[in-house]
Amino acid sequence: MPARRSARATGPRIVYTEDPFQSAGISDGSDGEARTPKVKGKRARKDDSASDEEFVAVSNEEVDDAMEDDEQEGETAGNDDEVSGDGDDMEIDEIGGNAKRAATSHPRFRKRHRDGTVAMAADQTHSRGIFDPKEHVSKSMHYTLAFGPDERDMIAAIYVRDRWTRGLDSTFPSRSSLEQAWEGPDYRYGPNFGVDPDDVQTERTRGWNWYYDRDLGERFRKRQRIETIKETEARRVYLPPKKENHTVLLGPVDNQQPFPLAHHESLDFGEAWGERKTRDPRDEETHKIREGWILNLGHRVLCKAWAPHQDGLTQYLAAVTPITDEQKKDYIPPEGESSSFQPSQPYPSALQLWEFKGKKSGTYTNTLDMNTKPKLRLVLCSDWGDIRRIAWCPVAREKRDEDEEEAEKTIGLLAGVWGDGKLRVLDIKVRRGSEETEFVKVHSPVFEAKPPSTVCTCIAWLSPSDIAVGCGNGFVAIWSIVPSSEPNPHPYFYYPVHESFVLNIASAYPAHPHLITTISMDGETRLWSIIDPRSDSVSTVRMRLASPHLSYSPMLQSFCANDENDFARVLPVRRFFTSNTIGKLPSSISTLAPCSFWHPFIMYGGTGGEVMATNPLRRLLYPKEQLCQQMWFTHDWSQGPVGSSGVSRFHEGYQAEKQSLARNLVGENRPVSVTITTIYDEGTHVTALAWNPNRPCAAWASAALGCGLVRVEDLAM
CATH class of the missing domain: 2.130.10.10 (YVTN repeat-like/Quinoprotein amine dehydrogenase)
Structure with a gap:
């Protein structure tokens, strides 16, 4: 049996430090060159290219600032001559800007609707499915998933709910419910199961x-x-x-x-x-x-x-x-x-x-x-x-x-x-x-x-x-x-x-x-x-x-x-x-x-x-x-x-x-x-x-x- 290997990365762990001399622009290197500045919350890079394993921890305020920076990216690119600061400062700004843009592109920071679904762009066709109505959704969301967002389907479902969800109508129809189904508001689309009444009348007449x-x-x-x-x-x-x-x-x-x-x-x-006795004294039959x-x-x-x-x-x-x-x-x-x-x-x-x-x-x-x-x-x-x-x-x-x-x-x-x-x-x-x-x-x-x-x-x-x-x-x-x-x-x-x-x-x-x-x-x-x-x-x-x-x-x-x-x-x-x-x-x-x-x-x-x-x-x-x-x-x-x-x-x-x-009840002895x-x-x-x-x-x-x-x-x- 082969030995089980660990999935952890080998080698020494990377230590993140903040050097005050480095912040002041002073380097202790023997060659007199300044080290590459490090950014808080970011792993050290082996090269200038971004790695798929990088993770950026930022706050909500930084994400909002990054989104504003993305909107102004065109203006910033057109005013490069007006940017002041030395080369080290420029390097720090570029690294920080890349980190913020990486954070906003992460799926967890995508724009979403009020119901929690991702706001897809017009040119995007990818879909990750829909909610399971049995878990963690409200009743209004469950109605939408079960009957549809269109008002015709929703009104038809409410029409049926208001008439046939009483305890007396659990197994067989009651005469009182059948009588009441003729009365009361019809919700326009309710009696026609979501179909417009004019279309129903057209089908009854011109359709024949x-x-x-x-x-x-x-x-x-x-x-x-x-x-x-x-x-x-x-x-x-x-x-x-x-x-x-x-x-x-x-x-x-x-x-x-x-x-x-x-x-x-x-x-x-x-x-x-x-024979049975009737409760209505007026009924002589x-x-x-x-x-x-x-x-x-x-x-x-x-x-x-x-x-x-x-x-x-x-x-x-x-x-x-x-x-x-x-x-x-x-x-x-x-x-x-x-x-x-x-x-x-x-x-x-x-x-x-x-x-x-x-x-x-x-x-x-x-x-x-x-x-x-x-x-x-x-x-x-x-x-x-x-x-x-x-x-x-x-x-x-x-x-x-x-x-x-x-x-x-x-x-x-x-x-x-x-x-x-x-x-x-x-x-x-x-x-x-x-x-x-x-x-x-x-x-x-x-x-x-x-x-x-x-x-x-x-x-x-x-x-x-x-x-x-x-x-x-x-x-x-x-x-x-x-x-x-x-x-x-x-x-x-x-x-x-x-x-x-x-x-x-x-x-x-x-x-x-x-x-x-x-x-x-x-x-x-x-x-x-x-x-x-x-x-x-x-x-x-x-x-x-x-x-x-x-x-x-x-x-x-x-x-x-x-x-x-x-x-x-x-x-x-x-x-x-x-x-x-x-x-x-x-x-x-x-x-x-x-x-x-x-x-x-x-x-x-x-x-x-x-x-x-x-x-x-x-x-x-x-x-x-x-x-x-x-x-x-x-x-x-x-x-x-x-x-x-x-x-x-x-x-x-x-x-x-x-x-x-239930197919298998707890404590019940059944042949499997x-x-x-x-x-x-x-x-x-x-x-x-x-x-x-x-x-x-x-x-x-x-x-x-x-x-x-x-x-x-x-x-x-």
Whole structure:
């Protein structure tokens, strides 16, 4: 083993002295020459050149004097003839001037702003990073780092803080907060998440002019060709077959009751709970402890979404249930099933649109109407493979006279990714005043596109006419759905953002629609700009096991996702390279509810049947704030007799609990190198979650399970 050597300099130490004879100009040298004067606080030089190891100790007053000397350097250089004194004095002045200039050029003496940042010159581009908001910064500085210095972002954050940081809103939205969100000052940019109100109104009106145009709009709507089919054909080919009743156990833990639930039937699970007394003596109606609906769709739900911009009492929920493996055997070729990187076989598939009724519960909010059962309103059938992703257009549309003149009611534009790898957009409409279920088959949509040599994997709306699509080869494509003369539309943006399969994509709409976040199969989560994707790009911590769950919260100005350790996290747009943990599930996270525009609550679902909700706003405003999380319900499923849908059991009534996010607690005996993952039955999984995007029904939540059940409940407390 080599010997350790000291890093100290060898040789005799330099001694600094003050010689009075030298100050008087008298030298004791034998050759009669004067020594080189020494300056206090400076090492002796071996030559006239400055060394990198020199250090100058000066006071603040000397630094100020040196800065003044630098400003007058030009004048001094031009008056050399007027300088008086002998050669020794000149040498002392030059050495002292160099020492002061060396002190002022040191980084610790650079000019700084009031917040402590270095005042960079216009021609300097070097940056040493930004402050860590968790250490040694004020609250005002933390707001700036988390939300940005622009007043629009800051006002939007203050608007949310003043309405959603009360203790009652720690896990689920309260009805009082939902009511108060309509009242009080709006801070101009607050309700629009930092967007100017005039721009929002322009997007609601002029942004949809192409849809109502006599030329473009008419050609756009005529592209969609549908025909009515018989109910027997739709249920035999495009929907999963009927099974025996699904048994559901509901009620208090010590007194649960079984309820049979038939295929495509609904159940009021409030029947298993008793009635509660209201505090308002004027309220004559009786209310149950819990109110909500459970639907039996007969098979695993792949995806679902509430229809936006429905301000009335009628709400629509779109859900997708694929056909069973037995039904697919007739379409599988002899060589076997294709992979996710290639188009699948043209399996039959169907999109179900369910109708729910609400009733007034407050001045501005609605609750579920338990006297009117939900019904299947529309079934859209197609032969393009399984429907893997659906997304309603989130951009609001101002109602016009043309909408009321049509015989059908327009629900909205729905984009989807089918198994054949194509992106399609459907214009969803239902007949006015009809009480029967409509069964139709779609032959061609209003828009259809496919990237070259790959398949579409995920979608995100950017505007009323632009859609971003993730691809199987790591590219991202953006199309405009406005009709053009080209038979096969080409994307106007096509860029390799990742090197592998894009799992999910989300846009920072409406404040920053040009900023897009994508998650790839290689574990990379990247935020980039459409304007310059090569330069304007940043990544967060890479995951070993990629997770496809991603959504943007306009209220939090952050992207919501999860990591490989089953922790829920938020990624602020201004600090995307860091993540804030906001919760943890006891099982692997299997789904994430798209973030709402009307409250900041985040909801996650797990493979163990748990649904957890929390409000991460406090953590963003105050990094050391303690958060709470609460279970909505937990679900267990067991297989029943052959031909039945099985038995499901719900546990509910959980209390809010403080989050314990520490991975290694002090004093806890844990195996260090052992990782345990519990595998649950597919019927137990939570496969899809969704908040209602409409303001009067913002507290309505729906959860889909692997056994085919869908639970809808108003969670406003």
